[in-house]
Amino acid sequence: MDINSVSTEGCLQPKFSEKSRSLWNHWMMFGGTVDCNLRMPDLLVEYKHGRLVLAVPLPSRQEKCLFHLRPVLSTVSGFLHDIQKEDPGVLTASVLTTDGVSIASATPINTLLNKEFKLCINGVIYNVQAASTVPSEAVSNVADIKNMVHMLHTALNLPEHHLMKERQLQKKLDILKQELKPLEQMKVRLQKTAEHRSSRALWAGLALLSVQGGALAWLTWWVYSWDIMEPVTYFITYGTSMGVYAYYVLTKQDYVYPDAKDRQFLHYFYKGVKKQKFDVEKYNTLKDELASVEVDLKRLRNPNRLQLPVEQIEPNCHAALP
Structure with missing residues (x-):
């Protein structure tokens, strides 16, 4: 066979006669x-x-x-x-x-x-x-191409995943709220009772101080003289100071009226909790789970991820029992 020349197209194959x-x-x-x-x-x-x-x-x-x-x-x-x-x-x-x-x-x-x-x-x-x-x-700018592919994949698949995840979280949120509802109602009743009893204790303290002042005044001006009652009032004041110091030793807190009132409130509250068999541990666990689900929902609905206008996010008002 005859090889004439190399093809001008750049191929290896030479030109042949039709026969070969x-x-x-x-x-x-x-x-x-x-x-x-x-x-x-x-x-x-x-x-x-x-x-x-x-x-x-x-x-x-x-x-x-x-x-x-x-x-x-x-x-x-x-x-x-x-x-x-x-x-x-x-x-x-x-x-x-x-x-x-x-x-x-x-x-x-x-x-x-x-x-x-x-x-x-x-x-x-x-x-x-x-x-x-x-x-x-x-x-060379392959990273931009990959980013574009990722954004396209996100635009096509992420909304469906968001909806499915949001339904799951919303369902879990409803279940937690249903479980918390009776506990919340019992907690409100216990709080009202503890608040009433702590306020009554404050009024009782005021009444005792009034009686003490009246008794000292009666003994000073109608029964005895000031020379006799002065040492008595001194020891009463000293005894009060010892009582305040004993309060600090036992509670590791200063005897400040608002703190003392809150301590008395907690005392009556947990006394009622024990009496009513209120499950504080279960309540705190449910509250933590509820807060976690709400945070997940807020992150899922983040306007930056969904490419929506930014909205004001209110702070979480839920708090567990101390």
Whole structure:
């Protein structure tokens, strides 16, 4: 067979007479080899219609075929598979570095496009270069592409997930409120009782002080003289000071009237809790769970995540028992 010249299309395959063309293709299909040192004109990665493309010469068809390169989704293995699928006459295909080292098939295309590389098809080596007109965002700005894909995935799937999660949290919130309702009612009754009894204790203290003052006045001016009652009042004052100091020793708190009143309130409250068998531990646990669910709901409805206008978030008013 006669070989006239190398194709101007950049393919390895020479031009044949019509009589010997089928024999050449059959030889290439079933074991024909070509000198691997044979180098062809450089190939150029171009940017067309918003996508990266590479025109690869196909041996059997003696023409170039345009392959789309997807930097994020494609790998070297997928690219070579597309070439062999397009032309069954491609028996061997590999990608090499400029030093001739083979590149792994799992290497992403975006890594491959960072610099020049070589494409070997049936032993013929093509130098592949990125065109200077390729926009940087198409090759090097892969992070933006990944971010766009992530945002698209979020826009398509996240609302449904948010709705499902919100239903679950709302259902749990309703269950917790139902369990807390009887405990809240009992707590309100116990608080009212403790408040009434602590206020009554304050009035009783005022009454005792009034009686004490009246008794001292009666003994001083109607029964005895001031010379006799002065030591008595001194010891009464000293005894009161000892009582206040004893209160500090026992409670580790100063005898301040608001604090003393709150302490008395808690005393009567927990006395009622014990009498009514109110489960304080269960109440506090339910309140903590309720607060946690409400926080999760607020985070789920965060306007920044849902891309909604920012609204005022009220502070959590729920508080557990001391």
